[in-house]
Amino acid sequence: MIKNIVALGFLASFVFLLQPSLSSAQQTGDITLLKPQTESGKLLMQALLLRQSSREFSPEKLPLQVLSNLFWAANGVNRPDSGKHTAPTASNVQNIDIYAAAPEGLYFYDPAGHMLKLILKEDVRQDTGKQDFVKEVPLNLIYVADLSKFKRGTDEDKLFYSAAHVGFISQNVYLYCASEGLATVVRGMVDKEALAKRMNLRPDQRIILAQSVGYPKKTEPK
Numbered sequence: 001m002i003k004n005i006v007a008l009g010f011l012a013s014f015v016f017l018l019q020p021s022l023s024s025a026q027q028t029g030d031i032t033l034l035k036p037q038t039e040s041g042k043l044l045m046q047a048l049l050l051r052q053s054s055r056e057f058s059p060e061k062l063p064l065q066v067l068s069n070l071f072w073a074a075n076g077v078n079r080p081d082s083g084k085h086t087a088p089t090a091s092n093v094q095n096i097d098i099y100a101a102a103p104e105g106l107y108f109y110d111p112a113g114h115m116l117k118l119i120l121k122e123d124v125r126q127d128t129g130k131q132d133f134v135k136e137v138p139l140n141l142i143y144v145a146d147l148s149k150f151k152r153g154t155d156e157d158k159l160f161y162s163a164a165h166v167g168f169i170s171q172n173v174y175l176y177c178a179s180e181g182l183a184t185v186v187r188g189m190v191d192k193e194a195l196a197k198r199m200n201l202r203p204d205q206r207i208i209l210a211q212s213v214g215y216p217k218k219t220e221p222k
């Protein structure tokens, strides 16, 4: 009995020691994502069969594990040795940043740390698109190209490659959503100038597309 109490006390102090990193993340509002579940989901061919755009969402929030899988699938580091990602980029320039507009605020996905960094504690969802549903979807991704990362090329080249890069990331998100039964749609109908202002982007950061993600709207039983 005494042995058990001592063991419990030891465990409790160990858990207490782990707290600072948790509470510092909570203080900053950053979200440390969980290890992606790479053994889960549908077979690729089934996900391809189910891939589609949906515009009817439930306001239900996405659990942390789903968010963790989603961001990793989108553009996470899949080869830690080289730091390369699930989506390819020309000359491995890795110039696309994923921002995430959620009710709690605007986050920036850091693939190396596999975490979401809070950059604005405001709900900017309604500024992420011209369609009504965007203000209620639990998650709107904004794909931003950092043109300053290219070492050469004209602005036209940089934008062309950036659009291709976002296409790969967006399709990764589509396939993950198809695999998990989530609803999603990629969106070009965005007031990019207004959104860039809201997000405090630099002139060499260009919004390419946005993408909404959530659970499908529940249909009422008849």
Ligand SMILES: Cc1cc2nc3c(=O)[nH]c(=O)nc-3n(C[C@H](O)[C@H](O)[C@H](O)COP(=O)(O)O)c2cc1C
Pocket: 051, 052, 053, 054, 055, 131, 185, 186, 187, 188, 189, 190, 209
């Ligand atoms: C570059 C691009 C921009 C798009 N922009 C929008 C948009 O602003 N709003 C929207 O509802 N759907 C948008 N879509 C989704 C398309 O309408 C959709 O992919 C198309 O109708 C085919 O449907 P599917 O994705 O289910 O195959 C866009 C798709 C792409 C590839």
